[in-house]
Amino acid sequence: MRDAADPITTKGTRFDMSAASANTPDIKLQVKGLAKLYGHTIALDHVDLEVRKGELLTLLGPSGSGKTTLLQLICGLQEPTTGTVIIDGKDQTHAPVNKRDIGVVFQNYALFPHMTVAENVGFALKMRDLPKAEIATKVAKALETVGLAHAASRSPSQLSGGQQQRVALARCLVYDPAIILMDEPLGALDAKLREVMQIEIKRIHRETGATIIFVTHDQQEALALSDRICLMNEGRIAQLGTPREMYDEPQDLFVADFIGVSSILRGTVKAGRLETAIGALPVAGDTLPDGSRGALVVRPEAITLGEGFCEGRVRETVYGGAELRVIIDAGEQEIIARAPARDFDVAVGSMVRFGWTPDAARFLMDKA
Numbered sequence: 001m002r003d004a005a006d007p008i009t010t011k012g013t014r015f016d017m018s019a020a021s022a023n024t025p026d027i028k029l030q031v032k033g034l035a036k037l038y039g040h041t042i043a044l045d046h047v048d049l050e051v052r053k054g055e056l057l058t059l060l061g062p063s064g065s066g067k068t069t070l071l072q073l074i075c076g077l078q079e080p081t082t083g084t085v086i087i088d089g090k091d092q093t094h095a096p097v098n099k100r101d102i103g104v105v106f107q108n109y110a111l112f113p114h115m116t117v118a119e120n121v122g123f124a125l126k127m128r129d130l131p132k133a134e135i136a137t138k139v140a141k142a143l144e145t146v147g148l149a150h151a152a153s154r155s156p157s158q159l160s161g162g163q164q165q166r167v168a169l170a171r172c173l174v175y176d177p178a179i180i181l182m183d184e185p186l187g188a189l190d191a192k193l194r195e196v197m198q199i200e201i202k203r204i205h206r207e208t209g210a211t212i213i214f215v216t217h218d219q220q221e222a223l224a225l226s227d228r229i230c231l232m233n234e235g236r237i238a239q240l241g242t243p244r245e246m247y248d249e250p251q252d253l254f255v256a257d258f259i260g261v262s263s264i265l266r267g268t269v270k271a272g273r274l275e276t277a278i279g280a281l282p283v284a285g286d287t288l289p290d291g292s293r294g295a296l297v298v299r300p301e302a303i304t305l306g307e308g309f310c311e312g313r314v315r316e317t318v319y320g321g322a323e324l325r326v327i328i329d330a331g332e333q334e335i336i337a338r339a340p341a342r343d344f345d346v347a348v349g350s351m352v353r354f355g356w357t358p359d360a361a362r363f364l365m366d367k368a
Helices: 066-076 116-126 133-146 162-173 193-206 219-225 243-248 253-258
Strands: 029-039 041-052 056-060 082-087 100-104 179-183 212-216 228-234 236-241 263-268 273-276 279-282 293-298 302-321 322-330 333-339 353-355 359-366
Touching: 041 066, 041 082, 041 236, 056 066, 056 193, 056 219, 056 293, 066 228, 082 179, 100 162, 100 322, 116 133, 116 162, 116 353, 133 162, 162 179, 162 193, 179 236, 193 212, 193 219, 212 219, 212 243, 219 243, 228 243, 236 243, 236 253, 253 263, 253 273, 253 293, 263 279, 263 333, 273 293, 279 302, 302 333, 322 353
Parallel strands: 056 212, 056 228, 100 179, 179 212
Antiparallel strands: 029 041, 029 082, 228 236, 263 273, 263 293, 273 279, 293 359, 302 322, 302 353, 322 333
C-alpha cells in the first residue's frame, strides 16, 4: 500500500485493453480501472487486466503489492472504490459472492472436519439442490481428477496436507465454476510437497481446461506453474507476460530483481561502456548517449567462472547437487554465478576471474 495526495486521479499501468475486448470469447475475465482505496492509502491503483479462457495466470508480488486485494475484488469479498469486473462479458462488479460463479481454494483448506471427503466435495452441489445421483456422479469424477477416488469415505483428519489441498481443489472443480481463484494454496506445505502439488495443479489445469488465477509471493512457484505472470508492485502491474518473457526480458530493475536471481551492476554510460564499481563493462545493442544511467542485469547461468574481464574474491559457495552457486565479492559489488558442480570447484576466500558475453547481459535504464 502507498499514500497519494490525490488518489482518485492517480492512474495505474494498463495492459492489453481494447473497447471490444470484453465481448471477445477468449477473454474470461476483464478488470477495468479497478481501484481500492482506504482514505488516502492506495491498495490497488486503477488496474486493467484481462485473463484468457483456460489459462493459469499467477498474481505475483511482495507483501502489500495489491495481489490479494485484486483477488478479493474479483471474487466479491470487497467492493472496489472505482472500476469494473467483467466475467464472461457480464458486469459482475457489484454482484454478491455467491452469484459470480467463482470457486476459491484457500491456503488453510477450509474443509468441514465432521464430513467425509465426498461430503466436503459435494457440499456446494447439495446447497444447489442437485439430485443425489447427479451429486454422486460429479463428486466421483472430481475425486478421480485429483487422484483421491480411494479416499471418498475418509475424514479430512485422515489425510495428509497435500491430500487435503487436493480435496479443496476438487470441491471447486465439482461444480465447474467460470474461474478458480487460488490464494497461496501451497503456502502451508513443506518444500518437497509443494513441488509435488505444483505438478498436480499443472496436470489438473491441463486436463480440465479450467481458468485459474493463482496468487503467490514465491517467484519460483510462479515460474513453474504459470501460462502468464502478472507481477504487481505498489498496487500496480509492474509487468505482464509469460514466465520466459519475465525472466529473459524484464522491463525494469524491479522486475529483474524480483524474478529469478540476478547480479545488478549500476553505473553511467561513457564511450559505449557502463562505468560501474567493478570497472567499465560492455553494453550490447544500440549506442547509448554518454551520461545515461542504468544497470546491467546478468543472470547467474550467463557468468563464466575461471576466465573473463573481472576478478573477485569468493565469499561463499552453495552446493546444490547438479550445480554449484558461487557468491563473489568484487569490491562493493556482489556477483552470483552458477556452474556445473562436477566441472568446477573453488575454495571460499580464493580469487576468481569471471565474465560474460555482452549480449548475455540486459541493460535497463534508470527510471526518471
